[in-house]
Amino acid sequence: MGINNIWVFAQVANGAPTSGSLELLTKARSMGATVSVWVAGDGAATAAVLGEFGASKVFAVSYGSNLAGVAVASAMKASIDAGQAPDLVMFPQSYEGRDVMARLSVKVGRTVLTNNVEIVADGDSVTVTTPIFGGNTLVATTFTGGTPYLAAFRPKSFVPESVAGPAAEVVVVNVPDLGATGAAQVIAVHVEETTGPKLDEANIVVSGGRGLGESAKYEMIESLAKLLKGAPGASRAIVDAGWVPYSYQVGQTGKVVKPSVYIACGISGATQHMVGMKGSKNIIAINKDKEAPIFGIADLGIVGDLHKVLPKLIEALQGR
Amino acid sequence: MGCAKWVLVRKNRDMNVIVCVKQIPDPANPGALDASSNTLKREGKLILDESDSYGVEMALQLVAAAGGGEVSLVSMAPNSETSGLRTALAMGAAKAVLVSDPALLGSDALTTAKILAAAVTRLGGADLIIAATESSDGYTGTVPEQMAEVLGLPSVTFAKKVSVEGGMLKVNRQTEDGYDEVTCPLPALISVTAGVVEPRYPSFKGIMAAKSKPVDEVTAADLGVTPVGWAGAGQKVSSVTQAEARAAGEVIEDDGEAFAKIVTFLEGLKVI
Numbered sequence: 001m002g003i004n005n006i007w008v009f010a011q012v013a014n015g016a017p018t019s020g021s022l023e024l025l026t027k028a029r030s031m032g033a034t035v036s037v038w039v040a041g042d043g044a045a046t047a048a049v050l051g052e053f054g055a056s057k058v059f060a061v062s063y064g065s066n067l068a069g070v071a072v073a074s075a076m077k078a079s080i081d082a083g084q085a086p087d088l089v090m091f092p093q094s095y096e097g098r099d100v101m102a103r104l105s106v107k108v109g110r111t112v113l114t115n116n117v118e119i120v121a122d123g124d125s126v127t128v129t130t131p132i133f134g135g136n137t138l139v140a141t142t143f144t145g146g147t148p149y150l151a152a153f154r155p156k157s158f159v160p161e162s163v164a165g166p167a168a169e170v171v172v173v174n175v176p177d178l179g180a181t182g183a184a185q186v187i188a189v190h191v192e193e194t195t196g197p198k199l200d201e202a203n204i205v206v207s208g209g210r211g212l213g214e215s216a217k218y219e220m221i222e223s224l225a226k227l228l229k230g231a232p233g234a235s236r237a238i239v240d241a242g243w244v245p246y247s248y249q250v251g252q253t254g255k256v257v258k259p260s261v262y263i264a265c266g267i268s269g270a271t272q273h274m275v276g277m278k279g280s281k282n283i284i285a286i287n288k289d290k291e292a293p294i295f296g297i298a299d300l301g302i303v304g305d306l307h308k309v310l311p312k313l314i315e316a317l318q319g320r
Numbered sequence: 321m322g323c324a325k326w327v328l329v330r331k332n333r334d335m336n337v338i339v340c341v342k343q344i345p346d347p348a349n350p351g352a353l354d355a356s357s358n359t360l361k362r363e364g365k366l367i368l369d370e371s372d373s374y375g376v377e378m379a380l381q382l383v384a385a386a387g388g389g390e391v392s393l394v395s396m397a398p399n400s401e402t403s404g405l406r407t408a409l410a411m412g413a414a415k416a417v418l419v420s421d422p423a424l425l426g427s428d429a430l431t432t433a434k435i436l437a438a439a440v441t442r443l444g445g446a447d448l449i450i451a452a453t454e455s456s457d458g459y460t461g462t463v464p465e466q467m468a469e470v471l472g473l474p475s476v477t478f479a480k481k482v483s484v485e486g487g488m489l490k491v492n493r494q495t496e497d498g499y500d501e502v503t504c505p506l507p508a509l510i511s512v513t514a515g516v517v518e519p520r521y522p523s524f525k526g527i528m529a530a531k532s533k534p535v536d537e538v539t540a541a542d543l544g545v546t547p548v549g550w551a552g553a554g555q556k557v558s559s560v561t562q563a564e565a566r567a568a569g570e571v572i573e574d575d576g577e578a579f580a581k582i583v584t585f586l587e588g589l590k591v592i
Contacts, residue, residue: 013496067476067493067502069465093461095478095495102433102465111428111554114460127558133351138561139358145554183474184504192498204591228592240515246480246494252459253514261591263582271347272456278566282589284582290571297566300585304574312579320592 003121006033007086007148009072009101010050010058011094014191017046019201020092022053022160024153028090029054029163031121036086038076040068040096043170051168053160058168063175065185069099071175076100077107078176080148088126090119091152101150103181110145114152115252126151135275155200155256156279192247197231199248200255204230204263205280207250208238209273211266211287211306215243220310221265227317233257233277235267251276265306269294286310333487335386337379338440339413340451340464341372343397343404347456358557359426360457366397368404371452373411373519375512379450380412380520382484390414392446394439396424396432402535409530410522417442421539426550433466438543440471442536448489449509453478464511475509476502480516 006028010021017039028035036057037050043060050058059079063071076089089104091097093115105112118129126149127142143149175182199205206228208221218238225232233255234248250257251273262280267273269285269292277283278297285298286306295301302309343366345351352361368376379391393408393416400420409416417439424435440449449471454461468475480499481492489504494513522530540548550556572578586592 011496018496069477070469070475073469095493098461099465099475099477102462103469105430105462106433106466106469109430111430112460112462113555114429114462131563132353135563136565137353138563139353139557140559140561141555142558143554144556180472181469181474184476184502184508186500186502188501189495190498190500228586236514242515242518246513246515253454261586261589271351282585284585286578290573295571296568298571299569300582301569301571302574302578302582303571304578308576309574309579309582313582316579316583317592 002123003031003087003126004033005086006031006035007038007076007089008035009038009089009091009097010046011092011097012039012041012046015045017049018092018094019160020094020153020155023156023158024090024092025050025053025055026161027119027158033087037168038072040072043172047170048167051165052162054163054165055168058170059173060170061173061175065187066175066178066182067099067184067186068096070103070178070181072096072100073103073107074176074178075173076104079173080108085148087147088149088151091150093152093154097152101152105150108148110148110150112150112152113141113143116151116153117157119151131275133271135278156258196226197229199231199233199250200257202231202257203259204228204261205233205250205257205259205277206230206263206265207233207235207267207277208265209235209267210237212238213307215241217307218243220314223314224263224310227314230259235270235273264294264298265310267294268292269296333386334389335383335448335484336389336392336446337383337448337450338392338394338443338446339372339375339379339408340436340449340467341376341393341395341404341408342369342455343367343395343401344369344455344457351457353560357425358560362398366401366404368407369452369456371454371456371514372408374514374516375450375452376408376411376413377517377519378482378512381517382448382482386484389447392416392443394436394443395419396435398422398425400537405535406530407522409533410526411520412526415534416536418535418537419540419543420537423540423549426553427548428553428555429460429462430466430554431545431548431552433463433470434545435540435543435548436463437467437470438545439538440467442538442543445507447506449473451509451511453511453513464509468509471509473507473509474504476504477511479510479512482510482512482516
């Protein structure tokens with residue numbers, strides 16, 4: 001008994017497994033189980049990296065023009081029905097990861113626990129931990145139904161560690177007949193070009209919020225981020241307002257960032273935002289409201305008008 | 321002529337849309353857990369989750385573009401709560417099914433999806449079902465896709481641009497790298513990201529009209545879904561603890577020279 005067989009769904013982005021996926025692989029390995037990885041698409045491209053982080057086998061689902069979520073979930077279900085049920089399936093909290101686990105959840109009649117940052121197995125019992133209320137409170141939840149347990153994890157919950165393993169064996173898995181659920185088809189793929197470091201990997205992140213007042217002022221955030229060789233981010237409020245794309249969003253719905261320095265400009269510090277950035281090593285906040293919750297977690301808080309502070313800061317940095 | 325008429329008929333094809341809406345405690349107030357059940361406290365007035373206002377608006381626009389049909393709502397909430405539903409009805413939705421049942425306390429995401437799917441079926445289904453990507457209070461983020469699987473429907477999650485042309489759904493779906501263009505025949509389910517459309521404010525006339533719009537209140541048993549609540553949940557809360565608090569640092573008022581303080585701080589960290 002115990003948790004002996006773990007599946008990890010690896011999210012692939014720009015042709016490589018995301019660091020969040022490698023974290024889960026590392027964690028699964030540390031739990032002393034046999035770990036197999038599932039990927040959507042061509043396994044040959046990812047087998048080397050997944051092997052390096054300890055995967056012995058990669059199930060590569062050739063999903064064609066289907067959406068990956070329903071295709072991978074159906075392939076997993078077919079494998080379970082064929083007698084290869086795992087005890088636990090771990091998912092990164094990614095776009096595809098959420099689709100796969102939701103579909104699989106219904107197919108196997110098991111609940112899913114999402115937004116976790118920790119997992120502990122004790123014999124057959126598995127408990128996961130989720131931060132709520134902006135990370136002020138930690139809720140530990142134990143699975144009570146049967147296996148497989150389905151759990152999703154926020155990025156940066158664990159540290160990925162290479163074991164310098166050989167390339168994983170790739171097992172190509174065909175997609176079972178999806179019936180009506182497979183009617184959605186991808187007709188074109190668009191890759192958004194980004195310059196500078198990625199938001200969730202940058203050493204410095206400069207984010208703007210509603211306090212900017214208008215969309216044109218976001219230029220100040222971009223200039224400052226560029227000067228600091230960091231990445232620009234945003235609160236949900238200005239993403240909702242359409243000032244910047246969704247991919248800029250820092251928070252529970254968007255990216256989780258843990259840079260060395262996080263500079264929050266005109267962001268009051270809603271729970272939604274704080275949960276995505278409070279793990280930053282150093283936080284600087286500029287806000288005109290001295291009661292703003294962001295000051296409660298800032299190492300350096302500036303109560304003032306960002307329209308006055310930022311231009312001076314940018315000028316000072318340009319002069320260096 | 322026959323061809324032109326056919327086009328006309330196609331253009332006027334009615335479009336019925338069901339929107340899943342959640343009624344949540346005002347996010348402006350700090351959340352709390354009920355000490356006995358370890359569930360989110362949801363007593364008092366609930367409001368329409370802002371995340372769902374985008375789906376309601378999207379539904380109203382798609383029905384208007386089709387030239388006919390209506391928008392219906394499904395919601396699960398304690399204490400026969402309808403104030404959030406009334407907001408969506410005031411925006412222009414025609415009717416709602418509210419599942420309110422003390423037995424639902426402690427329901428997990430899978431049970432919630434089964435309940436909402438049964439509510440959709442009670443309404444006779446729809447051409448399109450719309451949900452937010454996740455709620456603003458529980459934010460599990462799996463219920464829409466779980467509903468699609470329960471209903472045996474195709475789904476497109478994280479839709480950031482949506483249109484319907486000739487009975488075919490066209491969606492730009494957010495991905496890790498950018499976005500995918502996805503087509504899908506109806507009926508289907510989509511989850512929409514915040515900001516996909518600009519939600520309208522309910523008009524005074526809309527608010528007055530909403531008071532008399534039908535809300536069909538049902539229990540889990542009425543929908544034939546069992547077991548529910550803690551009994552049906554594949555999970556139990558084993559502990560609730562306070563996370564280590566992050567201490568506040570220095571807070572200063574800008575006297576015109578605060579920028580220099582930031583420069584010094586960054587220098588101290590050796591990042592500039």
